[in-house]
Amino acid sequence: MGIKSFQGKRAEPEKIQSAPIMVKDYMSHSLITFGKDDPVINVIQALIKHKISGAPVVNERNELIGVISDGDCMKQISENRYYNIPIGDKRVGDFMEINVPTIDKNTNIFDCASLFYKHNCRRFPIIENGKLIGQISRKDILCAAMKLRAQNWHS
Template identity: 85%
Template sequence: MGIKSFQGKRAEPEKLQSAPILVEDYMCHSLITFKKEDPLRMVIETLMKFKISGAPVVNDQNELIGVISDGDCMKQISESRYYNMPIGDKRVEEFMETNVPTIDKNVNIFDCASLFYKHDCRRFPIIENGKLIGQISRKDILCAAMKLRAQNWHC
């Protein structure tokens, strides 16, 4: 005679929902962008109005051609004083950074954090099929880390 269990059938273990950890889960889809022919004065006004530190520069096909930052604008302001030339008709294309690292939306946020540290930049544009589809910033990664901590890193 065998031993009988009185526990009955065991329930399947409950699968815990883990927090999303990919760039696409935290990236910004709605972006302020500039064109290379935009006046630098407008860029400065827009950066101040929306309290952002920079934005992608795209062509008419929404392909990334560069990034313009508050630092790029500061360089122009500094040079204009030195050469006694007001900002006037300066354009984005004269000051934007064209060698811009990008990131894939399927990279996990931990690898993304490492890339931020390695590249010393504030934002990564995200490209899909040659088009700009979003951007992730350092602040987005910090936000993701706090959400993950709240869900997974119990003290």
């Protein structure tokens, strides 16, 4: 006589229906920004003070014209060593990146994560009606993923 086991009808796994989590739910609205004529030394001081790695560069109409990062500042420091000047009086416009990918506030965070991977950048500015309205960072996406995990995957 063999051992038999009986299993009743299994319940269907519960499907979690939740609204898509969008960039607008996690983006930063209060941004530190710079103008193209700001001295790079001011950027370095702000990056250190606020513990950030970069910031958008805008014109007087709050339109995005570029991004300046800690890497851009490092380039300026490196170039000035040949003149024996640790940090010169160069302006943001001389070192900022102008080919900046932006993202729509209604992008799903999973799609945004893929875009971070594809573009290998640390932040995406968010534009609406031509104006800078916010920014999303890699860290913001990680926070969204952890919140989603806490809501859906109870340990």
